[in-house]
Amino acid sequence: MTVSIDTAAAAALARDLDAADYRTDAVRAAWGDLPDRAIGQGLRGPALAALEGRTDPLAVVCRLLGVGAAASVAEVEAAFPACGVAGLIALDLVQVAGEVVVATALVRPQAFADGRGEVEWWIASDLDEAALGGELAPDHVLGVGGASLTLASLQLPAAAASVLDIGTGCGIQALRARRYADRVVATDVSTRALRFAALNAALAGDTAVELREGSLFEPVAGEQFDRVVSNPPFVITPRVAGVPAYEYRDAGFAGDDLVAAVVRGVGEVLTPGGVAQLLGNWEYRDGEDGLERVRAWVAASPVPLDAWIVEREQLDPLAYAQLWVRDGGSAPGGDDYARLVGAWLEDFADRGVTAVGFGYLLLRRATGVPTLARFERMPQPIDHALGPHLAASLAAHDRLAALTDAQLAASVLHVAPDVTEARHHRPGEEAPTVIELRQGAGFQRALVVDPGLAALVGACDGDLAVGVLVAAIADLLEVDPDALAAELLPRVRELVVTGFLGFDGPEPADPAG
Template identity: 70%
Template structure:
């Protein structure tokens, strides 16, 4: 796609109508080539899908081959599949090139489903050709399509309404499209003019107004402005700053080590309204024995404005595994001399800073509301999580704010209700009546599993909203023969934790 080509509204409308008429949806694509081929395409292997489409000339098959997989087609086939747009229309939009009777894709245009608290939505997303379509290493100006990381962040986005949202490092614009569902105004920024053109086209193709694009790095394009929410899947990948190592715009912003994420964390407070939130994905280094999460804590402390921080480390890689991940991501073939050279460059870079591991995870930051206690939570959560986390994160923040208004006396006077997704498991040694382990399991949220003692298990089991927490604790103390005052001092902080993490809610 030409980075200077303006978006032709009439052609885009024609393409939208053609795609709708052809039934070019994610579900339809999966049905066309079946589950095995679908899994293969997710791994960058197009062979099974192409074999499944062999001999088919219907519109959906043509679109799958040409727009999803990036293989050439005839002008006649494309004209039949997209009667209003035609091959020439796609070329005018910069999506293909036409040479004689051959249509060669210049980009991918793929259907994408997304579900959040507002319901399910289907989009079409245009991005650059992937490795399988290119047939080798990606160009450094590559604009990435919708991948696992971008879907993760889309699912993390808070679903509560906002007025203005900043999507920093928008790429193909998937986060901007997602943010537009919660806010009437979205500003999408990127250092890549090409990425901004993709974002504009994707907004137009899906009939979304209210998305403004701006060119620039970090917060420069929005200096002096304020937003209720900032979302970012920034180019956080740690890349050696040496000659001969490709610098991919979609993953590398030219910063050394984890300095990009540090700059985001320490600077985002300046563009947030009071109570405004920022959400991003990021990497952080473990250096010379220093805990990576403590590094993030230092970045939060460096903010000029007070920030709440909820940092969740989801994964930790050693330097070699990290290097292999991103060298492969660029399309360099394992086992080749170039692969070995790039791996050495990564390892030398990590060794120079004393890096022993690299953490990856989610960062939720908030400009601390005036008069509220700050949130500072740094944790490791490695278990699989099902579904979008955005609603859970929003409920946790609301719970934190409500708990901040309740001292221990007020909490004891409140009633709480056990969440409907919480179950209890008890483990007994053979022949013993009393359990040796009692677990509370969370079906939603972060799917936490907590070991609890009989007193807390009894409190959670009795929390149906009828009796205040303090009354329940007194009854449990009497049942266990414990001191009621001591039991309150023990259980009330843990009740706060269970309310924040979603096991309990204040009635």
């Protein structure tokens, strides 16, 4: 399928938005910090109040496309001199009723920063609940939300010849992937979503995003990609009459079958060594651990996969049901709220679901026997992009997988600059009862370590090899150096993969070789 939009109108709109200075900082300054935060909570009243009486182009654009409020034809023509009302209509962004222009979509600025610098796009999507004043349509196309930003921050900051974006929605992941990829193919089951994605690519001046309609891997049958990204419609939704099925969050699968299908099938569309990154939910059923379910999906792939799965959150069935019923526009106390929550709980009970996990999945098509199998729970807050850390951790894992213990002992390591140590003492006692290592970057892990490992980490200053340090610590602790090395080296490997320690210099030769 070919998705076509009026590219001339899109180019004209981009010129008008640029001329109005319709950018994140300018918009925030136009209506203030409090209204800006209110917009993020689905409240547009404070922003409209702050703009009341203003007719300058920025104010008109903010009212019309920023929050979906109406404006007069004269105001819109003045604010959009290149595009005009006719161009906005051609792009399906507005309708006209008499002398009033009514928004049918939103276009909001979206700032983003990565290893290649800062960029700001304009992202079009459907009107939100605040603008609609009611529930969303089943074919609603979501703008840039929390999940979108999370996945964007997870994408590996490394060059790729080709990237596949499954379930592209408004196209934000495809645009993000294009920062590092020569070619991006973006797919979706929704024709409406693909039209928004086409418009957003045009507004960004990007002509290298190819859009295809279809479910999961069907549109790319027989093709392979260096990278796959996906924020799929993973929300677990009851398959019963009367429960709304929103395309942006529900693909029509039962339970967590959608995520299972992506995990089992993604390896075949990856080039050897290619990486897939996605978000997902998984169920805990009658005592069966959710992460073990994901492990079984990985094992069921017809091609071998390295896997790094991070569970960030776990909700009980009631909390999960309430979250997604509210997301669809049904508020507590409303006519449908109790009925919909009940449908979710009944659906979970039928499968024996006791909890639902949410997290990040990183899968890599192994070039031999898989060497990476990390299934972790990390609910701690993280306040920065994880893409660079994931890339560094993968590189460290690969380097370590090729090192013998003797080579690791001959390696020189250094402590990462973001790592700190805390020692907790009982009053009056000299020896600490707890030694804790914390990292300020990466997953911001906190590890309790014993004195031997703490001493080794503290001594890793890029000067002496690990084996020399272990021998010195063994002498200090009056223990057998070989036994201490056997205990510490596996833990050193873990500290290197997780970013507490890093290599200095090239890989050493194997002393035994």
